[in-house]
Amino acid sequence: MALYEFRLPELGEGLHEGRISKWLVKPGDTVKEDDAIAEVENDKSLVELPSPVDGTVKSLAVEEGTTAVVGDLLITFEVEGEGNVGAAQAPTASESTAPAAAPEQPAPAQAAQPAHVAAPAASQPAAAVPTSHAREVLATPGVRKFAREHNVDISLVTGTGPNGKVTREDVEKYLQGGATAPGPADTATGDATPAAAATPAAAAATLAADSEEERVPLSGIRKIIAQAMSKSFYTAPHVTVMDEANVTALVQLRQELKPLAAERGTKITYLPFVVKAMISALRKYPQLNSSLDEERQELVIKKSYHIGIATDTERGLVVPVVRNADRKSMWAIADEIADLATRARTNKLGPAEMKGSTISITNIGSAGGMFFTPIINYPEVAILGLGRITERPIMQDGQVVGAQMMALSLSFDHRVIDGALGQNFVNEVKRLLENPRLLMMEV
Amino acid sequence: MSTVLEAAKVPYIQVLDETGKVVNPDRMPKLSDDELRELMKRMVFIRILDQRAIKLSRQGRLGFYAPAGGQEAAMIGSEYALQRDDFILPGYRDVPQLLYHGWPLYQWILFSRGHQHGTEIPEGVNVLIPQIIIGAQYVQTAGVALAFKLRDEKRIAITYTGDGGTSQGDFYEGINFAGAFQVPAVFVVQNNQFAISVPVELQTAAETLAQKAVAAGIPGFQVDGNDILAMYSVTKEAADRARAGDGPTLIEALTFRFGPHTMSGDDPTRYRTKELENEWERRDPLVRFRKFLEDKGLWTPEEEERVMEEAREEINAALKKADAYPKMTVPSLIDSMFEVLPESLKAQRQEFAGQEEA
Numbered sequence: 001m002a003l004y005e006f007r008l009p010e011l012g013e014g015l016h017e018g019r020i021s022k023w024l025v026k027p028g029d030t031v032k033e034d035d036a037i038a039e040v041e042n043d044k045s046l047v048e049l050p051s052p053v054d055g056t057v058k059s060l061a062v063e064e065g066t067t068a069v070v071g072d073l074l075i076t077f078e079v080e081g082e083g084n085v086g087a088a089q090a091p092t093a094s095e096s097t098a099p100a101a102a103p104e105q106p107a108p109a110q111a112a113q114p115a116h117v118a119a120p121a122a123s124q125p126a127a128a129v130p131t132s133h134a135r136e137v138l139a140t141p142g143v144r145k146f147a148r149e150h151n152v153d154i155s156l157v158t159g160t161g162p163n164g165k166v167t168r169e170d171v172e173k174y175l176q177g178g179a180t181a182p183g184p185a186d187t188a189t190g191d192a193t194p195a196a197a198a199t200p201a202a203a204a205a206t207l208a209a210d211s212e213e214e215r216v217p218l219s220g221i222r223k224i225i226a227q228a229m230s231k232s233f234y235t236a237p238h239v240t241v242m243d244e245a246n247v248t249a250l251v252q253l254r255q256e257l258k259p260l261a262a263e264r265g266t267k268i269t270y271l272p273f274v275v276k277a278m279i280s281a282l283r284k285y286p287q288l289n290s291s292l293d294e295e296r297q298e299l300v301i302k303k304s305y306h307i308g309i310a311t312d313t314e315r316g317l318v319v320p321v322v323r324n325a326d327r328k329s330m331w332a333i334a335d336e337i338a339d340l341a342t343r344a345r346t347n348k349l350g351p352a353e354m355k356g357s358t359i360s361i362t363n364i365g366s367a368g369g370m371f372f373t374p375i376i377n378y379p380e381v382a383i384l385g386l387g388r389i390t391e392r393p394i395m396q397d398g399q400v401v402g403a404q405m406m407a408l409s410l411s412f413d414h415r416v417i418d419g420a421l422g423q424n425f426v427n428e429v430k431r432l433l434e435n436p437r438l439l440m441m442e443v
Numbered sequence: 444m445s446t447v448l449e450a451a452k453v454p455y456i457q458v459l460d461e462t463g464k465v466v467n468p469d470r471m472p473k474l475s476d477d478e479l480r481e482l483m484k485r486m487v488f489i490r491i492l493d494q495r496a497i498k499l500s501r502q503g504r505l506g507f508y509a510p511a512g513g514q515e516a517a518m519i520g521s522e523y524a525l526q527r528d529d530f531i532l533p534g535y536r537d538v539p540q541l542l543y544h545g546w547p548l549y550q551w552i553l554f555s556r557g558h559q560h561g562t563e564i565p566e567g568v569n570v571l572i573p574q575i576i577i578g579a580q581y582v583q584t585a586g587v588a589l590a591f592k593l594r595d596e597k598r599i600a601i602t603y604t605g606d607g608g609t610s611q612g613d614f615y616e617g618i619n620f621a622g623a624f625q626v627p628a629v630f631v632v633q634n635n636q637f638a639i640s641v642p643v644e645l646q647t648a649a650e651t652l653a654q655k656a657v658a659a660g661i662p663g664f665q666v667d668g669n670d671i672l673a674m675y676s677v678t679k680e681a682a683d684r685a686r687a688g689d690g691p692t693l694i695e696a697l698t699f700r701f702g703p704h705t706m707s708g709d710d711p712t713r714y715r716t717k718e719l720e721n722e723w724e725r726r727d728p729l730v731r732f733r734k735f736l737e738d739k740g741l742w743t744p745e746e747e748e749r750v751m752e753e754a755r756e757e758i759n760a761a762l763k764k765a766d767a768y769p770k771m772t773v774p775s776l777i778d779s780m781f782e783v784l785p786e787s788l789k790a791q792r793q794e795f796a797g798q799e800e801a
Contacts, residue, residue, distance in 0.1 A: 006502075012706070042708070044710055048501070050501055
């Protein structure tokens with residue numbers, strides 16, 4: 001003798017529950033295959049449930065009047081020969097229907113849960129995530145409509161139905177606060193860059209007449225930024241050290257250079273100076289120009305200096321790269337940054353121009369802020385954040401004097417860089433920015 | 444030009460009345476006693492299969508199923524009039540015709556469960572899998588029949604839809620094209636009175652569905668679809684004419700399904716009256732034909748019991764075979780469609796490569 005468990009099958013399209021209105025058998029009864037064992041009522045009809053096996057009723061798992069969900073155990077039989085308890089389940093339509101249906105194997109359809117959005121992206125933060133039709137969300141048209149009407153992106157709802165099918169209840173649950181999807185605002189605050197400004201996707205926003213919120217689908221670039229930021233933030237333990245540099249001399253130098261620059265047709269900013277100062281500091285502390293090979297547990301120290309320049313664009317943050325900045329003059333760097341920034345804003349950068357940086361600079365100062373906690377452009381290990389230069393009084397040699405002060409924030413990956421090293425690096429950058437003449441020795 | 448009214452002749456054909464009496468001896472097909480018994484056996488088999496399928500469906504052991512019970516005469520009678528080489532383009536309810544045209548029973552079970560092997564029609568079996576899109580197979584039938592004509596093959600294409608299907612554009616396109624090109628096709632409409640829940644009188648203002656043949660310029664017949672001899676006779680005539688190069692025919696079979704539209708959950712008691720159901724039960728195709736055979740001494744209750752028992756065994760054997768068939772994997776599904784895999788599918792196949800052994 002063996003046991004055979006009978007679970008509520010799907011009694012119609014989109015019917016995922018049924019009310020056991022009447023049991024036609026009781027424990028101890030002998031039943032033949034196809035004998036009616038219960039009456040089940042659902043939205044569409046009242047039907048008799050036939051027994052799938054010959055056997056004796058051992059127990060009833062639900063009481064009359066109970067509503068069972070598809071897959072709920074209804075009744076257990078004692079049967080001759082093989083049952084389906086402990087052994088492989090008797091084949092049912094749904095099981096042989098699709099490979100996804102068998103609960104014991106990792107089903108492709110189960111990937112139709114929000115996790116899949118992040119998972120494949122994690123390993124390749126810079127690339128767009130290919131969406132495969134094989135991973136589309138399972139849901140009936142009615143549920144899709146319901147989700148649409150409530151402005152729910154159904155792909156973010158975790159399905160609890162067969163094969164991860166999203167039911168109306170799942171959507172309701174999601175609406176009641178199961179929501180985990182980052183809204184556009186969330187991404188922006190986590191964003192350590194000048195790109196924190198609103199995304200242009202707002203134009204595509206859908207707004208229900210009576211809704212108190214507005215749901216804006218993330219643009220492709222926004223999704224990539226979100227994935228890259230999350231990957232970096234949750235992989236590398238970030239520490240940020242903050243300091244100020246007295247750049248009075250640098251400000252003066254820039255003023256002096258301006259007419260020269262205008263003659264050359266070059267727009268001179270502070271960035272070329274920072275790039276050069278940073279390269280000098282990197283030569284002294286090469287661990288910051290590196291990445292961590294997690295698999296082999298090795299620090300990969302880069303011998304070239306490719307500097308990523310975080311650039312705010314209307315579509316979002318992009319990081320074009322000044323390659324081999326150590327071999328370029330400051331004029332060349334200034335021209336290159338201007339060119340990259342212009343093309344970034346007109347969406348004309350090639351993918352290769354945004355790859356391969358070894359360390360990055362992000363500048364919030366142009367928008368006005370001072371100190372902040374930049375997020376590392378993973379897999380780099382450090383990022384230097386520039387704040388605004390403000391003229392204010394400081395104490396110098398016992399005197400109050402006016403000075404131009406620049407805010408510096410260096411975030412680094414604490415797995416490979418300790419606080420003292422990080423500060424020493426900042427000190428070196430500071431030293432060069434405070435004494436721009438020293439930079440001459442670096443050219 | 445002749446007037447329209449002169450062309451509009453749509454005969455109603457019946458051979459057996461509801462009591463099994465021959466009312467139209469001229470139409471009596473020339474079938475041997477064994478062939479007559481075979482017709483009955485097939486109808487009994489399909490009735491048993493239908494009842495079993497409804498139960499299997501409620502046990503979750505079958506996927507999609509559209510009950511055939513009540514329409515056996517229209518289905519079996521028309522298929523019996525075909526030759527092996529003839530091609531069937533079925534609607535979703537037309538499983539019986541496919542089974543008797545060579546589709547293995549276990550493959551139908553797999554098909555119902557969504558297993559791709561169910562749709563791998565064996566070599567030499569001239570059928571397509573059931574079309575779910577209403578009436579779409581009418582257009583395809585005109586095309587298949589045109590191919591037979593162009594290749595000068597003595598084969599015909601036959602298709603089926605329901606009363607609801609005649610409201611589709613595809614229906615008109617199919618019969619019009621077939622008429623224009625005089626292709627060897629037979630178009631059957633099984634008018635079972637309801638398109639899911641919509642009664643035929645709300646479906647069209649036309650008095651009959653067969654008269655739609657008039658507009659297409661092809662012959663149209665309205666047949667007692669619960670009279671298997673009439674169905675056989677009219678289909679045979681249409682098939683013979685098609686084979687002889689005389690073009691297509693539209694056949695409207697008046698019938699009734701005893702069960703719901705499909706097992707996807709409609710409840711017929713909500714849209715059909717008990718009186719209507721009783722009325723059609725009196726016209727049950729099996730009861731009528733049994734009487735006819737018994738009167739001729741060709742059928743006994745014992746014989747029927749034996750056929751029923753055999754049917755049960757055959758269905759159980761097919762179920763076992765279907766249950767034991769290896770589970771479908773995504774790679775095997777992808778591989779079944781193309782001889783040379785397109786790039787897009789190669790990428791998808793790659794994603795599921797690990798399932799190969801499953």
